[in-house]
Amino acid sequence: MTPMRFDLRRVPACASLVGAVMVVVVLAGCTLLADLVADHARVDADASVVRVLVRGARSTVVVAGVASGLSVLLGVVMGALAGFLGGVVDRALTRGAELVAAFPAVVMVALVRSMSPATGLLVTGAAIGALRCVEVARLVRVEVIAWRSSEFSVGAMAIGAPAVGSLVRHVGPRLAPLVAQTVVSGVGAVVVIDMLVEFLGLGADGIDVSRSWGASLARAVSSGDGTAVAALLGASIMTVGAVQVLAERVRERLDPHGKRATPCDLRG
Amino acid sequence: MLRYALRRVFWIIPVLFGVTIALFALLTRIPASGPRSAASFSQPPLPTFVNLRPRDVRALSADAVGRMVAQRDVDEAAASLCRLGGAAFPFVLPQLDSLDPAARERVALALAPVAARMGLAATESLRSGPDAVTFWTLYWQERSADFKPSVVRRAVRRLATQGSDARRTELVELDTYALGELMDALGEVQTTDDVGRVSRLLDVASHVTARDDTIGPGASVPQARACVNRWREWWLASRVDYEPLTGPSRVAAMLVETRYGHWALRAITWKLGNTTDGQPVVDKLLHEAPRTLALAILGLFGAHGIGLALGLLSAWRRRAWIGWVATLFAVIALSVPAPLIVLAVARATGGALLAGAAGIAIAVAFAGSPSRHQRLAALDASLRDVTRYARARGVSDAALLLRHMLRPTVITVLPLFVADFPLALSCACAAEKALGLHGIGLAIVRATLDHDVAFLMAVGVGFTGIATMMHAATDMVIAMMDRRTMRHLLQERV
DSSP, X not given: OXXXXXXXXXXXXXXXXXXXXXXXXXXXXXXXHHHHHHHHHTTOTTHHHHHHXXXXXXXXXXXXXXXXXXHHHHHHHHHHHHHHHOHHHHHHHHHHHHXXXXXXXHHHHHHHHHHOGGGXXXXXXXXHHHHHHHHHHHHHHHHHHHHXXXXXXXXXXXXXXXXXXXXXXXXXXXXXXXXXXXXXXXXXXXXXXXXXXXXXXXXXTTOOGGGOHHHHHHHHHHHTOHHHHHHHHXXXXXXXXXXXXXXXXXXXXXXXXXXXXXXXXXXX | OHHHHHHHHHHHHHHHHHHHHHHHHHHHTSOOOSHHHHHHTOOTTSOSSOOSSOOOHHHHHHHHHHHHHTTSSHHHHHHHHHHHGXXXXXXXXXXXGGSOHHHHHHHHHHXXXXXXXXXXXXXXXXXXXXXXXXXXXXXXXXXXXXXXXXHHHHHHHHHHHSOOXXXXXXXXXXXXXXXXXXXXXXXXXXXXXXXXXXXXXHHHHHHHHTOOOOOOTTOOHHHHHHHHHHHHHHHHHHHHHHSOOOTHHHHHHHHHXXXXXXXXXHHHHTTTOBOTTSOBHHHHHHHHHHHHHHHHHHHHHHHHHHHHHHHHHHHHTTTSHHHHHHHHHHHHHHHXXXXXXXXXXXXXXXXXXXXXXXXXXXXXXXXXXXXXXHHHHHHHHHTSHHHHHHHHTTOOHHHIIIIIIIHHHHHHHHHHHHHTHHHHHHHXXXXXXXXXXXXXXXXXXXXXXXXXXXXXHHHHHHHHHHHHHHHHHHHHHHHHHSGGGHHHHSSOOO
């Protein structure tokens, strides 16, 4: 019988799998756990940190999911259209990007959130997604323009290859790692923006701050609660780290150069 | 390239116009809550962008008279007529005879407080309907010739030149009909003579409108100027209540007599309007915004510098310790909010160089994203055939890094510079709050809480202009670094 050997190259895959399972478990279990822990928190002061972590995990995952999904969807479509079609479409989409940059992101999120405080999570996620889609769109636009200008693209067109098919075949794999990396940034941005909104006093009245890691972090900082700050920061770093591992795995799987070479080759 | 730059500069004006419309649509959808919001949106009946049926003094007075004839909301209609005052006389008094006797008496009685305000008769003497009708019929027969623009203009000019009780009484007897000329005659307030002039004019305006906002004796030039600004702002919102719309002005009113139109007029007339504390928005922006912008932009430059270096190193030495350190740094930078980094850096520097600490913190907080994107692009570049060939030919590491990995990959990361700008501004605001720095950050937060539309619109317009220039600049830099993209990126032929 051949002994099983643990391949170090499988570490990212395992980590991403564990991360994905953790996200699903947190999302599904938090609803049940939140009430249980909240009851416990009434008698045990230390449990409040746990409660914040558990409840905040749910909202952070939801908001990050909505924000990332929206930003990727809108950003890729907008960026690809702007880069591929150019002209009026490019100009119109660029003007849209300039509009999004009209306000500090926190102010935009606070304004949008104040329009319908009842649906805070989804609205916050949508607002952050709309803001971040500009980043994806700009990156995708430049990537598509670079592809249109490349020799192999011009050559493919010259021999009659369909433009859209060529775009999907050549640019798609190059965009996947970029989009995955943007999702990583997006998860961090959710915590950062949430904290900034609360830190600047722009949080809507009547919203339970324990629903959000960012808002809880701002409260913990202002009250000097070192334990809560450490716990929340640790949770945030671990979440972003898990998504980073996942993104790295996506990049390796979709690497257009395949596995015939690794960057280490540069070092001989 | 120059043609592209000029084209973008010319396009800024229509872009800003579009941005103001979009921003205004967003801001007016936000429910009012603060004390300022009531002042900002004091005309709920006004539509946001297009007013198909603008109402002027003629329509308002006809509406009030109609309600009095129909005996519907009589008290409210009487109050409306009283507020319109002398400005409604040319439309109400000539029609008195055509009304039925009871309605005629109701209208005449409703105007009795106006007669008292004009100093023509005491309210008590016009208590009976027939007396009031007789009074107003005779009054219009004798004085209708005075309700002409030329007469009012002359009376206002005389009061502005030299004040006297007789000249003041002459204008008071014209009541609100003289308001337009009074407002036009306010002019600039630069000397003590100007203070006296506007003081006399606003005294009459205050009397006929019952607005308790006058220039007291011994008021300084800035105080008088502030009072004049308040009156002008009020007049902008209330002008059509006292003046009829005719011909082209009616067509223009379809756009002007809207909430957006009022904002636009304020913006054009008074340098984007005034803040809640009465300060001109432009002055406040010019005074405080440069520090915040400098903080955000320098922080972004630092972030991209750090990000480029780390991204390049982590791609070059992917499996070495520097690669793992760069990844760890990026994860921490992406997940730790900037205010915490600001506070940590400020503590590390012992409270010295607070602005520098804020800039470093923003640079660190935003280095995560460019470093990861740069790493991705550099990994891709390192696997290209040209790079591998150059390596095989013995090109040095430095040349490989700078020529084959840095140059072609910077264009991937440059767009992030503009995309991160709104979040960097937020972090600059937070840094100002955390460290007590002077800047526009706290003013923006206060305006957001108060829904100060004038200030938020000005901030939006200003920052959009900056973002537009940054977009154009990054496009040009990318086109210069990879000239193959010039045709598509700048819509130019090489």
